[in-house]
Amino acid sequence: MSTVEVTAAPAVKPEEAPKAAGGTSGVKSFLSGGFGGMCLVAAGHPLDLLKVRMQTSSEYKSTFDCFRKTLAENGVRGMYRGMAAPLVGATPVFAICFWGYDMGQKIMRSVYNLSPTDKLSTNQILFAGGFSAIPTTAVMAPMERIKCTLQVTSANGSGTVYKGPADAAMGIVRAGGITSLFKGTCATLLRDVPGSVAYFGAYEFIKKALTSNSAGEGSISPLAIVTAGGLAGMANWGIAIPPDVLKSRLQTAPEGKYSGVRQVFVEMMRTEGPGALFRGVGPALLRAFPANAACFLGVEVSLQLMNKAW
Template sequence: MSSEEPQPVATSGIKSFLSGGFGGMCLVAAGHPLDLLKVRMQTSTAYTSTLDCFRKTLAENGIRGMYRGMAAPLVGATPVFAICFWGYDMGQKIMRYTYNLSPTDKLSMNQILFAGGFSAIPTTAVMAPMERIKCTLQVSAASGSGAGYKGPADAAMGIIRNGGITSLFKGTCATLLRDVPGSVAYFGAYEIIKKTLTDQSAGQGSISPLAIVTAGGLAGMANWAVAIPPDVLKSRLQTAPEGKYSGVRQVFVEMMRTEGAGALFRGMGPALLRAFPANAACFLGVELSLQAMNKLW
């Protein structure tokens, strides 16, 4: 058995795009109920804990209510995560070009972290309006505001009627503020943990599903450990009535004045609970679909 580490397999942009989209669909299906609890806890003080939020949501809306607002992220998951993983691939290519590396040369950890942060830039353009619609739908039933929305399209039209087309992009800066450091932690943690758990002599195609699931789940938790404070600000900004806040800075100042620093970590429980299964499913979907495509072409 060779003791040399396997050389990385060069991945095309189209494969990264397609595998990322499939991974995103897996993530949404696995993690949406806990994402709903996270958003409701972030935007309301009516809940004392994650369990209290779950009980009240279940009592008010039933099991179907746990999937309220899922259509928007499910439809949006394919392009969002496709662009995210494509952006990560493009970030790696930028590093290879900058440092004159071949497509199969291994990247340093700093280069991987750059690629992770870079992935958030193109992703935000697509994610911000999707997040706006999702958060509006998730909060509407609990607050009574906009409870008549029939679905994502109706919610989008309501948002546009109330604030114009630019209102769909409310929270874009907050989304970027959340996703750049979050993506650095996300992809960095995944690569480190996957490498630690993988037998380097077994070959690139021999990464075990257990290693993928473990690395993906822990990477998701690392992401939210970094991203939860700006995510709270984003959720508050995106679900506030039109004109209440001028931007994310005002949300932060008011929150510090009225609720204190602890409010920045509201929803941490459901975010971390959701992060492991959702991102384990995401990376498993990405890796398995990528392996399947590599066999086909």
């Protein structure tokens, strides 16, 4: 990915920034992605919690109703229920995601015999974005399983209440074996491949548009990063929310209730209709902008610092 200088100066001069994502090392992509993921979780977890609760229950009338009831039931700390799992997992998940994106770009450069300084076409960027979801899913699926399980457990004593991610993981394994941690892997791929295409494609497109319109070709301001990152997150969730609903339902269901994501879809269409696929879209989009703005800013800043250090 392109890197930037984020300081009091309005933009990075072209000669100060690395020429292209193809010139970024895999180690730097991995580390910067992990830091960006931690920024994303810290900024967006409360709204993610509301999204999952709305997706897995019909008791909430709106995003505000879900927020009000969750706050009344669990207090402010309850808004961060389940955050430890994604926060701990954010480093490997987003590290692998951005590393996968970098590897996808390198594959395109190799296939089309491009140098590290050659710009990739839109289709090549989209391929790299989709490719990033494949290695990410191996780590993402069990983390999502634990997170969703924690987010839907009640703190008022009804149902199983877990003490934290480790306790939830043990409970999941006791109930369904080690393979149960990977429940929803196919659904995660169905969500993340098209979502990542939109995510990275929108980020690069919007960043390029803002760069050329405001700061001059080859320069980019922190505001442009935040705007492009936030809008990229919204583009991602605009596409990914239906499979994310299916994933959340599958991952939080009792063991043995569903044979797979297809059965979840069939039952949902029969009992709730197509509108259920977009349940939780409000908090998902509300969360998407600040969380992903923080993510991309964290990625770009940490990458620039590493490029200065070595």
